[in-house]
Amino acid sequence: MSTRRTVGVEEEFLLVDEEGVPSPAGPRVTAGGHEGIEHELQQEQAETGSRPRIELDELADDLEQRRRGLAGLAARHGVRVAALATSPVATDPTPFPDERYLRMIAGYGPTASEVLTCGCHVHVGIASETEGIAALNGIQPWLSVLLAISANSPFWRGVDTGYASYRRQVQDRWPAAGPTAPFRDPAEYHAMVDSLIDAGVILDTGMVYFDARLSARYPTIEIRVADVGAEPGSAVPVAALCRALVDAAVAGSGDPWPQARPELLRGAAWRASRYGLTADLVDPLTGQAIPARARVQQLVDRVRPALVRHGDLDRVEDALHQVLEHGTGAERQRAAFARRGSLTDVVHDAVERGRPVRTG
Template identity: 70%
Template sequence: MGDMTRRTVGVEEEFLLVNEQGVPSPAAPVVIRQVPETAQGELHQEQVEIASRPATDLDTITADLLERRRRLARAAGRAGVRVAALAVSPLPARPTSSPAERHQRILAGYGQTARQNLICGCHVHVGITSPAEGIAALNGIQPWLPALLAISANSPFWDGADTGYASYRRQLYDRWPTTGPTAPFRDPAEYHAVVGRLVDSGILLDPAMVSFDARLSIRYPTVEIRVADVSRHPHEAVVIAALGRALVDEAVADGSWPQARPELLRAAAWQASRHGLSGDLLDPLTGRRVPAGQHLEQLVDRVRPALARHGDLDRVQTALHDLLTHGTGAQRQRAAHARRGLLTDVVDSAVLHEPARA
């Protein structure tokens, strides 16, 4: 993964394809055929995914994501649809399943959970030098993952209504059998044994279906952090990446990071999903509710050495201040809706318009 004095990081983003009325459209096969080097498909044909190349410099990742978004938006336009950075569809949708054999097995095995799984996340890959380092990271970063969810919250509207949640994507995602936090693992052998038992039980089709909030990547030497909603702006995704990298750095450097019970971790994720940054967050280490701004200060303080080492401290502090001042994606979606009361305005506010080259 390169020079591990500065860990590499990569970002995967999932998007909806929508028609002019804002309704999800099954155009993924047509769009992907135009830009196969940029986009790939998902469980449903109303979605596509892009992934940055791993890099150590956040400006490089931002430029990469902007260029991939530009190519994707252009290809979608040629296919008569638009790309929307929405973590769920504000308007009612009837997803069209991918014909891929594995996807059909998932649909057959998980029923309505799979049929309604039209959700778009942002996954961050942080480079590690060994599986043992990965386990140290997984164990240490758990208490801070709900804060990353709150920062990214971008899905208040679903199926034609305001759900009352900042990240309703999280509520839909939690229907799957292995989503959420994990208890600590002793070592990589225990981690792989747990995954193996889940697959052997038939609950999971294969190891790729493990959906922990953070996991060892199936394909890369990385820790994969999977809690975030997709963001309207790649700069917000990159801030999640910066914080994720800093968390991994500090957790690996200090193997004694405190751990929280899974029950409190689940409650903290629910609270983050419910309110984003517009209310209190639950500190799973203490079990106490804390104002969102205060909890983010605690997060930055916890990883300040790593942020400074990577040159990311000013970027992260500025971005968090902006989110607390001007609102998360969820708050901006609600503001777009409040102007005229139209969910189509919410979709329009999230459409990518071939962003300029960085």
């Protein structure tokens, strides 16, 4: 792809009442076919999706507009929007009354019925599925760094789990989740997905919950590791890094990037989920623990030419400096809890942090 790649973002949100408890308002909030706003598996959620963008400023404006629109719809139905990757307040989710979702609940039991998680999914444009496979293979060792940077889910069912991203632990319960081994070509990828469906492991292509996958709907690779971020625009540097990873991996497909064993990829993701940026991360190519700050810098160095080509380097470096100095969303949630020992305060803080600030 000689032109600059597009990037788009889907963000999932909790809908909460005045007490910070997730509310099954999703069917009402998402009714009416509002562009870029959709329902999710549980009625306590809603999802927004940007258009494909090239410029990060345009992506930021798009995402903020979507949040503003969703917040307005939620307010009409007496609820608010919280960008939390899991609910701090204990709740029993309510499945959306959709035939496919009900089949998932019936077939997967608590794996489906208990899940109430909100992610940030980044779509990066590809010229062909062959490019997509080169990207899928190349980016795997770096996805745990994106998870660590975005960690925003320490609380689950009313308790502090000790994890920075407990959402990751919940998502890993699905049978087709996590990292993947290398694929020779698109045919091998699709044959693997067909096998999972034919064997009754997953219902359809929508249940391919790998860390990164070929999108079944768009000409993109979809990277699914990040927690949703509290602040408007928090997804933008994550999206820029995803685009740079795909760009660099495809550019190096003639000399493919080194690949790691799935066991080490899973171990690296677990450690990123457990500690975020507060402890060493794992380099799955070597199996060695590396200080988080150094591992983040390795990622930037690996994709620096692609960041420069897209004009994204300064923005990404500024954002990473902020998260390294001031902590991830998980640390901010714990700080909100520490002030009064109230999980409701954690939700309220996220609601306030997530309010769109632009007026245009």
